[in-house]
Every structure is written in structure tokens, then in C-alpha cells.
Amino acid sequence: MEQKQLDNLPSDLFRPAAGKGDLERIGRPSLSYWQDAWIRLKKNKGAIFGLVVVILITLLAIFAPILSSHTYREQNLALSKLPPKIPVLENIGFLGVDGKDKDGFDVYKAKNVKEYYWFGTDDLGRDQWVRVWQGTRISLLIAVVAALIDLFIGIIYGGIAGFYGGRTDNIMMRIIEILIGIPSLIIVILFILIFKPGVTSIILAMVITGWTGMARIVRGQILKMKEQEFVLASKTLGAANSRLIGKHLIPNVLGPIIVTTMFTVPGAIFTEAFLSFIGLGIAPPQASLGALVNDGFRFIQTYPYQLIIPSIVISLLILSFNLLGDGLRDALDPKMRK
């Protein structure tokens, strides 16, 4: 009965639904993974602050020692222990960069120095501005190279373990488990004792224990990825293992890899500073941030700026890397897309 009524409805009661074409419209531009991540990163104020500071400090570390008329090892005992003095900022009292020492005595006037030493000079009359940036350069170099080697070994080791699985994976993971059981700092200390402190030995010592973290992350991601359909499809089409790993799996686990590297760098900066502190760091006249902080402690009561300036730089550097890493972790996670 009801059905019949519906069948007899006159056709003039119907009209086409409005805006049919609109349903097919793509609501927002299609974005690649990286564009999408960049948009998310830009929204994170902390991460952008970190990015800017990291770039700024890196530029200073590269160019400040080149552009200055002094070198990091040039000594001038007549000009030792000058407090910092920066043009323009010297007029702002509380910053303490007016060339006066802690008792308010204008050392520049007394010694008749016309030049401005922005970060002052150390006890041997070396320009702290150049030394701080030279030290940053060494610290960054050590950290970045160590992180890159970690990355390289970690991807290969983790990739093989995760991809082949089974017994290979089992043995490879047992080895890592034992390595993790050994306190890394102990290995680092012993290693440097044997191979004499220096940039290369510090990097190698950090790599020996550092790569395990990356390997575990890569393995975990690969294990998760390789069960997915697109890998099966590629395999069915006859792709070789090397192609599967290089073309499909690694690009898909790039996000966590980048984030892990971002956190490795500040860790390495810290470890280097720590080694300098216990007397196993870079030998003078070379400087690293840790060595400068360590030297600064001797003058904490008399010339505190020698401690404060490198301390601020190292803290700012580590902080920026951590903020950037935090931001990248959120930005590179596709699940965070809104």
C-alpha cells in the first residue's frame, strides 16, 4: 500500500540536488609529507626558536673565528683578563658588558685599550669571543660527526636485523643487549685513556656505544613496516631485497631516524663537555665548549664572565637542539595531521 503511493509520486515534485559538483571538490591542496611536516613545525614556536638559534650559533661558529682579527691561540699577556665590552650594549648597566670588572673598575681605561673585546679575554690574554666560537665549532663538529656515524651504522645494522628477522635478528639483538648492559661512559673513558684525547678519539669513543639506540629504532620501525601491503606489492613485482630496503622501507622510517639524530647531537655535545671536565677532553690551546666552561670554574669568584659566557652558549645550544627535536617529533608524525 505504502510502496504503491511512493511509486505514483508525480515527477514534478523532484528537482536536482544543488551543488553536486562541490562534493567532488578537493578541500585543500594536496601536500607532500615534507610540506605537511613543515606546516606543523612552523606552528610550534619552541621548535622555530630552536631552529633559528641552531642556525645562528652554527653560522657564528663557522664565521666568527674567520672574520676576527685574532686567533684562538694568540696570546697577549698584557691584555689578560679583560672583562667583556660590547659597543652600544655597554650603556645598559645590568648586562655587565661595559668593560668594568666586578668591583666597577674600568680595566680598559686603566690599560689604555681602545679595542672592544666582546667576550673579554682569558688569563693568557686570548680573545674569548674567538675562543668561544672556535670551541662551539669543535663541539658541533664532534657532535654532528658522531651523530652521522651513529646514523650510518644504526641504519645498516637495524635495517638488516629488522628486515631479515628470525635468527639473524635474534643474534644481532642479543649483541646489542649486552652492549647496552655496559655503562657507556665507562667504555668512553677507557677508550680515550688508551687512544689519547683528541677530536677523532672522542668521536670514535662516542660512536662505539652510541649507535645501538639508532639500530634499535630502525629495527623496530622496519619490523612494523615490512608487514604492510605496499611492501608485499613491491615484492610481488619482483623487487630485490636491496631495493625494498633502500626504496621503500628506509624512506618510510625517515621520520623517527631524523628525530633520533636530533636528540643524539645535544647528547654528544654534553658528553664531550663532560669529558673535558674530567680531564679527557680537547687539549689546549684548542678549545671546546666544555673545556672553556671547565677553565671558567677557576675564576668563578674573580672573573665570572669566563664561566658565564661559555655556559650560556652550551646551554642554549643543547636547549635549541632539544626544542627542535621535540618539534620535529610531532611534525614528522603523520598521525598528528589534523
Next chain:
Amino acid sequence: MLRYTLQRIVYMLITLFIIATLTFFLMKLLPGSPLKSQDKLTPEQVTIINEKYGLNDPLPVQYVHYIANLAKGDLGLSFQYDNRPVSEMIAGRIGPSAQLGLQALIIGSIVGLILGIIAAIKHNTFFDYGATFLAVLGISIPSFVFAGFMQFVLGVKLQLLPVALWEGFIYTIMPTIALSGFVIANISRFMRTELLEVMASDYIMLAKAKGISQSGIIIKHAIRNALIPVITIIGPLAVNIMTGSLVIERIFAIPGLGEQFVKSINMNDYTVIMGTTIFYSALFVFIIFVVDILYGVVDPRIRLAGGKK
């Protein structure tokens, strides 16, 4: 549970054995000997002294002796400090280090938990951002920079606390704070994440539906469950305090184990380096063991899975 514990103990012993072996052979690669002024000694005297330290035997024999002595707790004699037994030197130094480490761990955990809980409850408010910012600072600022900052401000400028040395409780305040910064930051971050996750789960919704008050839910249901994973990071944090103590004890001139270790590195006192390394490693491995067992006790899923996480 027994099976799980036994398995962990076996793992622990294997790791310790590898560490001891590794340390021994690495130290043998090092140049130097216990003789301070070798040029002035006759060859006979050199032989006698080497005999005393057991350095005339072939390497495998030295190794067997070393492992056998180690099992008895004998770490050898110091090269520099007039033949004092290393184990005695460690025992004499452990007090201040243990006190500092425990204080930092306990205070750091309590403050970190409180900060993390506040941040999670007041999610996305000023408190949350404040606590998160503090956590990032705590992770980023190295303990020695923080220590230097405190020495300068509290010690030199304001003269509230003694700058260094070890003569009573007041001397422990600055080093404890310096060591606990990292602990506070990590625990608060971890606790915040865990608590937020727990608060979003179904049984919390059920509790809410049953009409339990907000504070009742948080104290009785949320915090207790969020605490379980926090136990896992106690191990790494304890290790961080141990390594941190190396520099902090040096900065504050505290007569602890870390200070002695750094000194022995600078003086090439190989037996002391070796002994302290093994002691630190044993402590580290033991802490990991305790944490694993504790985790098995509080979370039945771990021990049922046969120790596989």
C-alpha cells in the same frame, strides 16, 4: 616469577663477566707501570716491584688471577697511594657519594612526580606550560653549568650557602639540587605523558560515570596506574646521577667516589681506575636488575611473557 628472577640473575652475571674481561684487556693496552721514577731504579728493583703487582706473569695467568681475586672482592693495590687496597679506597669514599646520590634521586623523584601530576591535571594551562618548560630546561642545562650558576649566585653573590667542601648537611644542598635537575625533568615529563594517557582510558570514564569525585579518580585510579611505567626510568636516571657525580663532586670538592675516580684518571692510577670502573658497572647492572624485578612485581604482564618486553 622465580624463573624470571633466575634468568635476570644469569644475564647480570654474564654482563659483569664481560665488563671485567673488557676492562682488564683495555687496561693492559695502556702504557705505563706502577713505577714512579723508573730511571732511578736498578733492574733488580724493577723486577721486585713488578713481582709484587704480579706483572711478571704471562697475560693469561694475570687474567685468571685477576678474575679469581675479583670473585673474592679483591680489586688489587693502588699504584699511586702506597699500595692501599683499591677495595678499601672505594669503601672509604662511598659514603658522601651514596648520600648525595640517594638525596638527589629521592628529592628529584618527589618533585618530578608532583610537577608531572600538576601538569597533567591542569592540562593545557599555564601550569602545564610552566612545568613543560622547566622539564626542557632541566634536560638541556648540563648539571655542571647549573652547579656553576648556583655557586656563583647562591655562594659568591648572595653568600647563602657554602661554595664547596663537605662539612655537614648544608654543604649537600647545592650538589643535591644540581644532580636532581635531570631527574626532576625526566620524571615530570614521563609522568605527565603517562597520566594523560591513563586519564583518557575507559576505566577512568567508568569511574567518572559512577560519580567518583575528580580528586578520588586521580588519587585512587589514575596516579597508581601511571606510576608503573615510571619505574622503568629510575634505572637510567640512577646511572645519570652516578656519572653526574663525577663532575659535581669535583666542582664542589666533595671527597666521594667520583672525585677519586677523576683523580685516578689524571694520575694514571690504573688499578684504581679498573676497580672503580668495575664497581660502577656492578652497581649499574644491579640497579637495572632491581628495576627489572620491580617492574615484574608490579606489572604481571611482564613476568607472564617470560621476561620478554
